[in-house]
Amino acid sequence: MGVGVGLTVLRQGVVLGSTALRRRLLVSLEINNKDRAYEWFLSWMAHQASTPAARSSIAAPWTRSHQLSVETMIEQRKNGSSSALFKLVAGPGTHWFRYEGAFIQVKRERETRSTQLMSGVPWETVTLTTLSRDRSLFPRLLSEARDLAMRGQEGKLVIHTAWGIEWKPFGQPRRKRPLHSVVLHPGVADKVEQDVTRFLERRQWYADRGIPYRRGYLLHGPPGSGKTSFIQALAGSLSYDICLLNLSERGLTDDKLNHLLSNAPERSFILIEDVDAAFNKRVQTSEDGYQSSVTFSGFLNALDGVASGEERIIFMTTNHVERLDPALIRPGRVDLRQLVNDASPLQARTLFTRFYGEESQEASEGLNRLANELEDIVAEESGKGRQISMAALQGLFIRNSAEEAIVTCRALFMPSTT
Numbered sequence: 001m002g003v004g005v006g007l008t009v010l011r012q013g014v015v016l017g018s019t020a021l022r023r024r025l026l027v028s029l030e031i032n033n034k035d036r037a038y039e040w041f042l043s044w045m046a047h048q049a050s051t052p053a054a055r056s057s058i059a060a061p062w063t064r065s066h067q068l069s070v071e072t073m074i075e076q077r078k079n080g081s082s083s084a085l086f087k088l089v090a091g092p093g094t095h096w097f098r099y100e101g102a103f104i105q106v107k108r109e110r111e112t113r114s115t116q117l118m119s120g121v122p123w124e125t126v127t128l129t130t131l132s133r134d135r136s137l138f139p140r141l142l143s144e145a146r147d148l149a150m151r152g153q154e155g156k157l158v159i160h161t162a163w164g165i166e167w168k169p170f171g172q173p174r175r176k177r178p179l180h181s182v183v184l185h186p187g188v189a190d191k192v193e194q195d196v197t198r199f200l201e202r203r204q205w206y207a208d209r210g211i212p213y214r215r216g217y218l219l220h221g222p223p224g225s226g227k228t229s230f231i232q233a234l235a236g237s238l239s240y241d242i243c244l245l246n247l248s249e250r251g252l253t254d255d256k257l258n259h260l261l262s263n264a265p266e267r268s269f270i271l272i273e274d275v276d277a278a279f280n281k282r283v284q285t286s287e288d289g290y291q292s293s294v295t296f297s298g299f300l301n302a303l304d305g306v307a308s309g310e311e312r313i314i315f316m317t318t319n320h321v322e323r324l325d326p327a328l329i330r331p332g333r334v335d336l337r338q339l340v341n342d343a344s345p346l347q348a349r350t351l352f353t354r355f356y357g358e359e360s361q362e363a364s365e366g367l368n369r370l371a372n373e374l375e376d377i378v379a380e381e382s383g384k385g386r387q388i389s390m391a392a393l394q395g396l397f398i399r400n401s402a403e404e405a406i407v408t409c410r411a412l413f414m415p416s417t418t
């Protein structure tokens with residue numbers, strides 16, 4: 001009996017001792033999948049293992065682990081085609097790696113009983129554990145992970161969508177579209193761009209006068225005239241992200257909307273498309289008749305953003321400006337209103353020459369003649385009250401040779417709506 005008691009005391013002593021030792025000697029860092037660092041860290045781990053240059057600073061025995069997860073990414077190539085890439089990341093379980101000479105244990109755990117309310121994604125944590133004396137490695141490691149993630153986004157446009165009350169990147173960052181590739185009526189692009197840049201330069205001016213630092217833009221015009229493309233290209237050229245807001249989304253309430261608009265990621269445009277469709281006679285109805293719980297007055301309040309002192313740039317688009325409630329487009333909510341119309345003769349010509357280019361002097365003369373012809377057709381049809389959208393012209397140019405495009409384009413003109 002004495003031996004039994006002695007062994008029990010010894011065992012307890014060992015457990016307590018090892019816990020105390022762990023506390024004194026080890027340090028842990030927990031990263032939750034609610035935090036942006038979560039994705040950064042897992043991607044960083046995967047990158048270290050797959051890149052020979054990076055492997056010198058890290059030994060990654062975790063790649064021999066039996067618990068791996070796969071993340072599939074769609075990569076867009078320069079020629080516009082895309083392919084699926086598979087990235088192997090550390091799966092749920094315990095893994096080890098060495099970073100700058102120190103051993104680090106990574107424990108990835110997934111909560112199986114509860115999921116995130118809005119997205120249905122399970123809660124997850126990764127816990128990094130290392131010796132106390134190496135605690136300074138954590139900030140370094142996280143900064144490296146963040147810098148790697150940021151490098152991956154350089155030159156790219158990130159689109160965020162709302163997940164419950166949070167914004168999350170939607171898909172992979174896209175290649176930025178050059179601003180000049182969206183061909184608008186002369187002066188239109190410059191006018192909007194200059195307004196945005198002037199606004200961005202006047203933060204202090206707004207602060208000094210106690211005016212909320214926000215600006216609203218409304219681009220209106222027929223479908224396929226380049227409103228969305230222009231906003232995305234402008235965001236890209238200013239290195240801003242886009243936060244795409246769908247007012248008809250189920251479950252969106254006034255409170256959530258207010259929270260979303262007040263907590264958009266830094267350096268981002270909030271884009272609300274087809275704003276006329278969302279509020280029809282001040283009641284919001286989706287196509288299947290579902291009525292969202294965002295009220296018109298809730299939307300106006302959220303736009304005003306009384307609670308927020310942060311920079312806020314909101315772009316709205318519509319095909320039917322005449323259907324919008326005057327309260328929505330009053331100055332302060334919409335500060336700049338711009339018509340983006342169907343193709344003018346000059347726009348059609350510019351898009352045409354962008355598509356077919358000029359290979360030789362001889363070809364360029366032929367092209368010039370065809371471009372003149374296209375300009376004449378657009379002017380002539382417009383005299384008869386018929387227009388062609390830039391999107392229709394783009395489709396025509398993609399499918400046909402320059403000559404065929406000129407011969408067949410007349411069939412695509414539609415009665416003007418503006």
Ligand SMILES: Nc1ncnc2c1ncn2[C@@H]1O[C@H](COP(=O)(O)OP(=O)(O)OP(=O)(O)O)[C@@H](O)[C@H]1O
Pocket residue numbers: 181182183184221222223224225226227228229230317318319351390391392394
């Ligand atoms: N002005 C333009 N210059 C170059 N391409 C254009 C232009 N307008 C439209 N396009 C092309 O047409 C397609 C549709 O354009 P986009 O979605 O920007 O139009 P939109 O005005 O936002 O349409 P909607 O009102 O239906 O949302 C895109 O692929 C874009 O490249």
